[in-house]
Amino acid sequence: MTGERRSCCAPPADVPVATKAPAPGTGGGLAAHRHSTRGQIRLPGGDFAMGDAFGEGYTADGETPVHTVRLKPFHIDETAVTNTQFATFVKATGHVTDAERHGSSAVFHLVVAAPSADVLGTAAGTPWWINVRGAHWRRPEGARSDVTDRQNHPVVHISWNDAAAYARWGGKRLCRCR
Numbered sequence: 001m002t003g004e005r006r007s008c009c010a011p012p013a014d015v016p017v018a019t020k021a022p023a024p025g026t027g028g029g030l031a032a033h034r035h036s037t038r039g040q041i042r043l044p045g046g047d048f049a050m051g052d053a054f055g056e057g058y059t060a061d062g063e064t065p066v067h068t069v070r071l072k073p074f075h076i077d078e079t080a081v082t083n084t085q086f087a088t089f090v091k092a093t094g095h096v097t098d099a100e101r102h103g104s105s106a107v108f109h110l111v112v113a114a115p116s117a118d119v120l121g122t123a124a125g126t127p128w129w130i131n132v133r134g135a136h137w138r139r140p141e142g143a144r145s146d147v148t149d150r151q152n153h154p155v156v157h158i159s160w161n162d163a164a165a166y167a168r169w170g171g172k173r174l175c176r177c178r
Contacts (some may be wrong), residue, residue, distance in 0.1 A: 036171040040075040048070075058125065080154035081166065083147040086137060089166050099136040099161040105157045107132045107141055114142025 050069045057063030090096060090128040099105035104120055108127040112119065114132050132142040137157045139145050147153070158166075164174045 001029055035173075037075045038170075039079075040077050042073060042075050043071075045071040045073040060125065073153075077172075081154050081163075082152050083137070084151045086155040086158070086166065087151075089169050093165070093169055095169075097136055097157065097162045099157040104131050104133045106130065106133040107135050111141045113144035115144070118142055165167070 012075050016136075033106050047068050049066050050061045051057070051066035053066050087103050106123040107124075109122075109128050112132055114134065118133040120131040120133055123131050134143045135141065135157060138147055140147065140150075140156050154167050160174070167174050
């Protein structure tokens with residue numbers, strides 16, 4: 001990461017975000033939201049070793065040899081975002097996730113719940129992930145699945161773009177840590 005290092009997840013000082021209603025499907029907020037640390041814990045920051053110590057990583061995924069990373073103190077949500085929380089965001093904003101827009105997403109091979117016609121093949125370089133037509137946050141394993149009985153489970157099939165839109169809507173933010 002070059003340039004100024006900012007805290008990864010902590011909101012900047014009282015700056016309103018999403019001051020007007022977005023076009024449907026764009027993922028912005030409906031009204032001004034103040035940055036909030038509600039439901040978050042503060043981590044002190046510090047140095048840690050990040051990377052692949054055994055040469056087993058995937059360089060294409062950004063996995064690199066072990067290197068020291070320094071983080072400033074930051075806030076992070078105490079729990080993962082649930083299907084219920086994400087559904088509230090979608091209802092309020094009309095957000096359409098990247099997986100919904102692309103029409104497919106990767107599903108772990110042991111849990112695919114879709115007609116064979118919806119199985120589009122393996123995800124490149126990862127044969128244990130299957131590209132499944134119609135898999136997205138509401139249908140995590142494919143067309144024959146849904147989240148009805150998993151409202152308090154973590155939402156899945158969410159891209160960085162989807163997560164950033166959700167964070168903005170909630171008065172928070174993600175970092176582009178590299």
